[in-house]
Amino acid sequence: MKAVVTGGTGFIGSHVVDLLQKKGYQVAVIDIQPPGVFWKVPTGVEVLEMDVATEECEEFIASYQPDAIFHLAARASVIESIHNPHEDARTTIDGMLRVLEGARRANSKKVVFSSTAAVYGNPSVAMPIGEETMIGPISPYGSSKLAAEYYLRVYRELYGIDYAILRYANVYGPRQGISGEGGVIAIFSKAAIQGKTLRLFGDGGHTRDYIYVADVARANLLAAEKDGSFVLNISTGTETSNRELIDYIQAVAGHALDVSQEPERPGDIRRSALAPANALSTIGFKAVTGIRAGLEETYRWMRDWVHHV
Ligand SMILES: NC(=O)c1ccc[n+]([C@@H]2O[C@H](COP(=O)([O-])OP(=O)(O)OC[C@H]3O[C@@H](n4cnc5c(N)ncnc54)[C@H](O)[C@@H]3O)[C@@H](O)[C@H]2O)c1
The missing domain is CATH 3.90.25.10 (UDP-galactose 4-epimerase, domain 1)
Structure with a gap:
């Protein structure tokens, strides 16, 4: 199995890459940042320093032909999205479209997307929040993630690319x-x-x-290996x-x-x-x-x- 991991040099992405490599996947990472000092890139994993929201990224995915794409690249901060909503939207929305167009051209089977509890905003429902809860993000970060979720649904309808939308709680x-x-x-x-x-x-x-990062990485793998399209909270409750x-x-x-x-x-x-x-x-x-x-x-x-x- 071939996989692309966007945001793969980041906190959660690097754990996803480690697990995929251990499970025998052939992995390519797309990230705007090179690996930091505390992550040793596993043998055989290719790291491309690339902006996800570019034609270059789409071209790479189209030619690499991954079976699955784990899409984690984002400006992962609510506060930063309030200060710089354009950059947040560019990365998350344009980035999603580049991933999806690459997936369409490559005939990829599935996109596993790292979404967030921020899509729910501040709902007046009893805890814990279920996936069917009325969504109402209250930050640019939550809004762009929700928009990206909808593009996944659209590409499932238009081109049959399956999606796994994983709404993480607080990962540590x-x-x-x-x-x-x-x-x-x-x-x-x-x-x-x-x-x-x-x-x-x-x-x-x-x-x-709070959910531990190794659990989140495992959820990504399970989601990729399950047929069909679904939206799931990844949490402890x-x-x-x-x-x-x-x-x-x-x-x-x-x-x-x-x-x-x-x-x-x-x-x-x-x-x-x-x-x-x-x-x-x-x-x-x-x-x-x-x-x-x-x-x-x-x-x-x-x-x-x-x-x-
Ligand atoms: N950490 C959490 O608690 C949490 C909760 C909910 C959702 N998420 C989501 O999980 C994903 C990973 O988050 P994280 O906590 O590992 O954050 P992180 O910042 O460590 O990882 C994000 C990665 O995306 C990369 N990136 C940013 N802009 C890019 C671009 N334009 N092109 C390519 N790469 C780009 C960054 O360099 C970074 O390596 C994100 O999508 C985030 O929104 C995280």
């Missing part, structure tokens, strides 16, 4: 930097290791659904509050952390968790790494790489 784990969508565990761990004060916005009651996170990190660090409580940030969603049941029934995916075990792995990794993150 080794190789995550301190910016980006789900970086709070990386930010807290880095501060704990460097003996700095942790900045806690609000009363500590804000919750997120469990909420962890900032206060709990701090307690867990203190336990892993083995010392008390200095925490400064600051005013709640406007627009910060108070609670978030995504229902994981459809991922289990559709592709047999269940997250297996609990928050404590995942945090320990992340913290251990962070200790070695703290000056590069």
